[in-house]
Ligand SMILES: NC(=O)c1ccc[n+]([C@@H]2O[C@H](COP(=O)([O-])OP(=O)(O)OC[C@H]3O[C@@H](n4cnc5c(N)ncnc54)[C@H](O)[C@@H]3O)[C@@H](O)[C@H]2O)c1
Ligand SMILES: O=C(O)C(=O)C[C@@H](O)[C@H](O)[C@H](O)COP(=O)(O)O
């Protein structure tokens with residue numbers, strides 16, 4: 001097992017990464033301070049892993065909430081269901097919540113934990129690649145609004161992250177690929193050596209080679225932990241983690257939550273951001289091709305949906321959280337391995353990318 005730390009002073013916490021670490025009685029116990037625990041998961045993950053978690057909770061007063069599966073359930077209505085169950089169970093402020101599942105459950109439970117009685121401790125047990133490399137780390141919690149992704153939320157850090165890599169054995173191939181989009185993102189924004197490693201080892205990851213997966217998860221978490229430690233609440237640097245997300249979130253909202261997986265929408269968004277970076281004279285055509293080709297090799301979509309035209313994109317992007325004074329700001333690439341801070345973009349060049357990249 002590897003242990004990384006997210007260094008945030010009194011809100012610091014460990015990320016445990018290893019195969020079958022959910023079988024350890026000691027790890028979870030270390031971070032469960034109270035006698036009341038609520039585990040929140042969904043209908044897909046519950047039959048696979050809920051018992052395994054409950055076995056670690058003997059002696060605790062344990063409640064569980066099993067929600068329907070899907071991005072459309074990352075909603076205020078789902079949060080209300082959890083609040084209702086917490087109150088009906090007379091669960092007090094020293095109780096702990098456990099998020100067992102992918103990023104949808106992690107973001108939702110984190111948000112619920114931040115709000116219930118103004119804040120109760122919570123633990124992340126991520127079970128998708130995307131959640132193990134990104135969403136469980138860093139304390140961005142939220143639910144979606146029909147007009148925009150993650151629009152209702154809070155920064156709220158977990159007590160720990162427990163990433164059992166053996167849970168990925170049951171993950172669908174499409175979901176594994178979605179997680180790879182965020183893995184590739186780390187290489188692009190700040191870790192050229194990792195990007196090159198990914199180019200050389202992508203087939204091992206797709207074949208679920210355990211050693212390669214563990215390395216990719218650790219290196220991704222290390223990158224994220226360093227960025228978050230420097231800028232917890234996204235006043236500057238942290239926004240580089242949003243590469244591809246201005247376009248990607250527009251795709252998710254515009255196409256209806258769940259039509260494109262988050263990682264798929266981000267993959268398309270990264271390609272569009274790369275195209276725009278080329279139009280600005282930063283990336284050359286070969287670098288754009290290198291990026292698109294790695295994402296395509298990861299079996300991710302690399303062209304935008306035909307149903308979204310430039311005007312609809314721009315309308316959806318007008319509520320992006322990086323915008324300042326109503327003006328769009330985006331993360332672009334100076335080169336592979338180095339992202340810009342959020343920057344205003346020339347509207348003509350942006351429109352050119354929206355009209356021309358991947359449109360034929
Ligand atoms: N907070 C953050 O920093 C952050 C970062 C990235 C993404 N996100 C959010 O994360 C969400 C996407 O997360 P996701 O990709 O994990 O999607 P997800 O939570 O919907 O999980 C993907 C699918 O895999 C299933 N699943 C989960 N674990 C499984 C397992 N071990 N075996 C079999 N099936 C399993 C789920 O039930 C679901 O059907 C989006 O809402 C996105 O906005 C948040
Ligand atoms: O942790 C971050 O910061 C990120 O931006 C990570 C992203 O991968 C993630 O999708 C995040 O939820 C997006 O945040 P948002 O502020 O654009 O909603």
Ligand SMILES: [Zn+2]
Pocket residue numbers: 134182245262266
């Ligand atoms: Zn993301």
